[in-house]
Amino acid sequence: MVQINSRIINNKRFKGNYWHCIFEAPLIAKRAIPGQFIDIKLSRNLEPFLRRPFSIHNISGNKVEILYEILGIGTKILSAGKKGEYLDIIGPLGNGFTYQNKAKLPEQKTIIVAGGIGAAPLLYLSRKIKAENKIVLIGARTKEQVLCEKEFKGSGCSVKIATDDGSAGFKGRVSGLLKLVLKREGSKPAAIYACGPKPMLKAVAEIAGDKNIPAQVSMEEHMSCGIGACLGCVVKTKKGLERVCKEGPVFDAQYLIW
Amino acid sequence: MNINLAVKIGKLKLKNPVMVASGTFGYGEEFKDFIRLRKLGAIVSKTITLKPRKGNLPPRTCETPAGMLNSIGLENPGLEVFIKDKLPFLSKIGIPVIISIASEDSPVEFIELAERINRISVVSALELNISCPNVSGQKSLISQDPKATYQIVKSVRKVTSKTLITKLSPNVTCISEIAQAAEAAGSDALALINTLSGMSIDIDKRSAKLNAVCGGLSGPAIRPVALKMVFDVYNKIKIPIIGMGGIIDISSALEFFIAGATAISIGTANFINPRTSVEIISGLKEYAQRNKINSIEKLIGSLKI
Numbered sequence: 001m002v003q004i005n006s007r008i009i010n011n012k013r014f015k016g017n018y019w020h021c022i023f024e025a026p027l028i029a030k031r032a033i034p035g036q037f038i039d040i041k042l043s044r045n046l047e048p049f050l051r052r053p054f055s056i057h058n059i060s061g062n063k064v065e066i067l068y069e070i071l072g073i074g075t076k077i078l079s080a081g082k083k084g085e086y087l088d089i090i091g092p093l094g095n096g097f098t099y100q101n102k103a104k105l106p107e108q109k110t111i112i113v114a115g116g117i118g119a120a121p122l123l124y125l126s127r128k129i130k131a132e133n134k135i136v137l138i139g140a141r142t143k144e145q146v147l148c149e150k151e152f153k154g155s156g157c158s159v160k161i162a163t164d165d166g167s168a169g170f171k172g173r174v175s176g177l178l179k180l181v182l183k184r185e186g187s188k189p190a191a192i193y194a195c196g197p198k199p200m201l202k203a204v205a206e207i208a209g210d211k212n213i214p215a216q217v218s219m220e221e222h223m224s225c226g227i228g229a230c231l232g233c234v235v236k237t238k239k240g241l242e243r244v245c246k247e248g249p250v251f252d253a254q255y256l257i258w
Numbered sequence: 259m260n261i262n263l264a265v266k267i268g269k270l271k272l273k274n275p276v277m278v279a280s281g282t283f284g285y286g287e288e289f290k291d292f293i294r295l296r297k298l299g300a301i302v303s304k305t306i307t308l309k310p311r312k313g314n315l316p317p318r319t320c321e322t323p324a325g326m327l328n329s330i331g332l333e334n335p336g337l338e339v340f341i342k343d344k345l346p347f348l349s350k351i352g353i354p355v356i357i358s359i360a361s362e363d364s365p366v367e368f369i370e371l372a373e374r375i376n377r378i379s380v381v382s383a384l385e386l387n388i389s390c391p392n393v394s395g396q397k398s399l400i401s402q403d404p405k406a407t408y409q410i411v412k413s414v415r416k417v418t419s420k421t422l423i424t425k426l427s428p429n430v431t432c433i434s435e436i437a438q439a440a441e442a443a444g445s446d447a448l449a450l451i452n453t454l455s456g457m458s459i460d461i462d463k464r465s466a467k468l469n470a471v472c473g474g475l476s477g478p479a480i481r482p483v484a485l486k487m488v489f490d491v492y493n494k495i496k497i498p499i500i501g502m503g504g505i506i507d508i509s510s511a512l513e514f515f516i517a518g519a520t521a522i523s524i525g526t527a528n529f530i531n532p533r534t535s536v537e538i539i540s541g542l543k544e545y546a547q548r549n550k551i552n553s554i555e556k557l558i559g560s561l562k563i
């Protein structure tokens with residue numbers, strides 16, 4: 001991991017309340033693996049006081065991309081960041097996804113489940129997995145909030161959508177769509193990867209557990225340092241409390257205690 | 259100009275007066291990618307207890323104006339695992355290693371910990387954490403009572419020849435009284451301050467932001483309180499003070515020296531800028547150069563009144 005002053009190359013509204021920011025960060029770009037994150041100092045003064053963690057959305061050359069939702073003061077300040085400005089970034093941090101990077105047989109399916117802004121780290125993953133049969137299930141509250149449909153398709157995935165209000169695709173939770181897909185697909189997928197709200201991840205973990213499918217989930221918890229020092233961001237695992245920023249953010253779904 | 263940054267804390271000689279505070283620097287390893295650890299004056303470990311402690315359930319931290327609350331709950335692997343897994347890295351850095359210790363159920367544990375650590379030659383000093391606000395079941399802290407402080411420092415003093423630092427709580431009416439008790443009992447130095455008790459509420463959920471409801475406040479928000487306590491205590495005792503509480507840069511570090519601190523510790527700032535400590539060391543040299551001060555000792559307690 002490195003601490004660098006990174007130049008904003010682009011920072012634009014992606015869709016609705018979601019923004020997309022590209023940084024020039026060769027040292028991070030070179031090392032980052034899908035599922036890892038960066039920790040950004042968003043202001044030179046004391047507000048906000050702590051860094052903010054963002055999962056790595058994509059890497060292209062020496063550039064690191066993030067996708068974020070404006071939720072509080074930190075993301076609001078970030079959205080005002082202009083091209084050419086510099087931000088203090090630490091990364092790449094945490095343990096990412098483990099995945100197959102050699103070509104797989106077509107019958108070995110990989111299922112990616114993205115809930116809301118949980119789509120952010122999964123795009124980079126979908127680009128890195130060298131399988132022929134990749135299915136992405138995108139969950140959102142409404143059609144307007146469905147993220148990265150085009151981008152996932154561009155990385156060679158087939159995409160299915162679930163919305164809470166039924167305005168696009170399957171009406172209901174994305175975990176419900178996952179159940180349906182598993183039923184229809186017949187053969188057992190090689191792996192499931194998921195990121196999204198905790199109740200969604202819990203549902204995915206249960207479904208995967210029932211069917212004995214290996215599943216990895218990316219977790220979230222209040223973080224103060226992002227580098228494993230403060231012990232703030234812990235989650236319950238079978239071996240006790242572990243840090244999201246260091247042992248995670250990606251965990252085996254069955255290793256966690258939900 | 260040759261500037262002497264060296265200070266003495268008890269028997270301990272520090273090449274510079276900048277340390278990192280317990281609980282904010284892990285066990286050193288977490289920072290090895292960001293700074294050259296051997297540049298630090300000393301390193302203070304996360305607090306160790308006799309037995310392993312799981313700590314509190316999350317959320318354990320939350321951001322507050324110019325600071326943060328934590329209720330980690332002294333999570334640590336216990337003395338045995340610490341010695342086996344964490345101490346080898348710390349001892350290889352080549353700077354003084356200070357081990358912070360705390361008791362859980364009975365103050366007697368302090369004595370056992372101190373006896374055990376006294377036999378470990380790579381450890382330079384002990385810091386008695388009698389001021390952690392995050393251990394449930396404790397009605398009050400040892401450091402909230404001058405008699406209890408005196409007794410615990412006295413008992414530990416009997417079993418260790420290592421430099422003894424007592425870390426005090428700001429959650430008291432008169433910190434000088436506690437500081438004097440620790441000095442009278444044989445403490446070589448005082449570390450002040452630990453975190454201030456605090457809480458924060460999520461108004462939508464109407465629940466506390468921390469799972470443990472209350473926690474310890476740190477960061478620049480507590481700096482004026484910490485500074486005043488260093489100032490108060492400096493005028494009442496003779497042993498050195500290690501000042502801490504919201505130091506994030508050279509100017510905040512200098513305030514503590516001027517108020518009476520012999521050394522300073524960087525705490526929460528490590529979370530935001532892992533390079534804070536080494537930036538302050540360079541800042542001290544520049545400040546001394548600019549002000550024609552050839553020794554940091556001339557700055558200590560130099561407040562003009």
